[in-house]
Amino acid sequence: MVKIRPIKEQDDFELAKIIRTILKSYGLDIPGTAYFDKELDHLSSFYAQKNDREYFVAVDDTGHILGGNGIAEFDHANRVAELQKLYLTESARGHHLSYRLLDTAVGFAKGAGYRVVYLETHHALKEAIHLYTDYGFTDLGHPLNNGEHSSMDKFFVLHI
DSSP: OOOEEEEEOOOOOOOOHHHHHHHHHOOSSTTTSSGGGGGGGGGGHHHHHSOOOEEEEEOTTTOOOEEOOOOEEEEEGGGGEEEEEEEEEEGGGTTSSHHHHHHHHHHHHTTTSEEEEHHHHHHOHHHHHHHHHHHHHHEEESSSSOOOOOOOOEEEEOOO
């Protein structure tokens, strides 16, 4: 049975490793991706800084981390949150765990007062794009700003 819970400090190393391994496997270990995010090695402290941020971790019965995703502020004035760093180990894929993580993150965003969830991804991440469109995200066609993930080329929103 997979449990989804908020991130803990002891999760940081394994999550950074999972995210970097997956990005590298797609050739996305390049500047302008999450691979080089300054907070990647300390996700727990980044998400603990504000009440309207949270990162959720999926763990199996033995406590092994399978992946996770986060919600953080993007545009407070317009109540836009950003879905961040949704990654799963290869062995965890194909079991609808991504949908459970999305449900958890979107539920948190709604409870935090956000009205829109925005995300950036890359065309090479075809499984992710399928997930987002199947979940109800709409392809925006352009970024909402010129952020730090300049190598991302697909942009989606979900009105909640």
